[in-house]
Amino acid sequence: MLCRTSRSRRRLTEAIEADHLSKSFGPVTAVNDVSIRVEEGGIFGFLGPNGAGKTTTIRLLTGILTPDAGSVRIGGVDIHRDPLAAKLKMGVIPENSTVYGDMTAEQNVLWTAKFYGVDRATRERRVREILDRMGLAGREKDMVRTFSKGMRQRVSIACAIVHSPGILILDEPTVGLDVQSRRLVIDTIRHMNENGSTIFLTTHYIEEANALCDRVSVINRGRIIATDSPERLRKTFDTARYVEISFDRPVEEGLFAHGAVSRVERHGDKWRLYTENPDPVVKFLGALAGREHLSILSIATSSPTLEEAFVRLTEAS
């Protein structure tokens, strides 16, 4: 597994260092005293609800925005003092931006490689390799405007990695993608990391961050509210366990009123009952099924997920 490999790697330097970043737009403070450290070779997840300041932070890290206060160093280079040198060290996939529809997939990647000074022979070899890897072999001469969203995103990733960057920054790279494209994107992230690239990733899919990242930060209302490994963050909320049950017929939420149940959520045909102690809840559900003549189709208890930790953290802040 990739993140285990990354964890076992010896890290001596930091690929991304952001110190006390702040950025306001008029009266609105989008990013407030944010500091981030991403170690070389790591996969760092940056999580937060919509409007939390993720995209503004990424724009500060990639040099698109200039901070009101604080500094960003990419591979040791201050991006606002020497933006060209810092940008040469990274590949970026912005969330809301795409590749040129009026160029072919091949032209997009070849053109991007020119910015990084990749020589012609290497450029052409890399383009073939990467487009093939991205499942776009045979479509390289087609105009990107004829591509689906997933295919465009694959071209975008091909452009971002054509120069084999030491640092790859991805803003919501899998949002809106079909399963096949999503899997390709995740595989590529893992492949790049295995080959030594540091990954900085924002995602809405908490379990994706859980599976990929060795460290995550949670941002809310412009401030970082937690930074740790996914495992340790989960353990912070060890009390947030739940019992998941499904019956043979639909039931009302009101049936689950019990002193040990703190919250009830419906997940498809299952009900999830959050509790600090699953034992009385399981007993209560057994009694409930008997009383209401319900058959239990499945029942399971679970430890807290990273998603639960994320919800608790953002609610608390």
Place this chain on the structure above:
Amino acid sequence: MDGAVFTRSILAIAEKNIRIYYWRGPVVVFGLLFPFLMFFTYFIGRSLDLVAFFPGFLGMMLFFTSSSVGPLVIPWEKREKTYERLLTLPVILESIILGDIVSGMIFGLVITGIVLAVSLVLLHLPVANVTALLGATLLGSVAFAALGTVFASMATDVPSNVMMLSSLVRLPLIFVSGIFIPLGQLTGWEFVLTSLSPLTYLVDLFHAALTGDAVYPPLADVLVLLVVIAMFILVARTVQERNLVKGL
């Protein structure tokens, strides 16, 4: 700053603009057809001396062609959602502005060059100073391509808004730049008004190069155009920096 990376970024941006924007409708209509239409509207049916008016026509041609690419690029890219990706590449704002200027300049030079070559061959027009003619063409193309990047600074992702604004500014300029009425015939407030237009100095320089009857000293024309280029780039940089993330 690494000069090689900077130069590479300018050339790559110009290449992209040439590939994508040269044959867009607004560029063809406002940059290519418009000066011809203006010229023929004014010239046909009137017994005007073509030799006397050719420097003005050439100035108008270079003015429209060079300034037609720049206004389209950034609003188009913001609308198509490609601009943020461009900003994350090894570029700085100056690379983008200069790349846009280079692509506008090449468009102006190529089209005006073809018109000039065809006119010289078919109409046997005089050329008083070849070096001045080449210098004026180069300087004019840079100056008005830079003007195009000023229009592109508008905080909008609607290209037609920018093209409308640019036409609103460019059209009146051709009437106060000694194109349809030679500068030498203007006096008083009319002369003062034309001296405020940067196009006047290009037309005057073309007069010096083609017919040798310029109003201002050629060196003064060159200096004014150089100042205009610096001013346009400075304004474009300042405004684009302010509007950088608007519409991303």
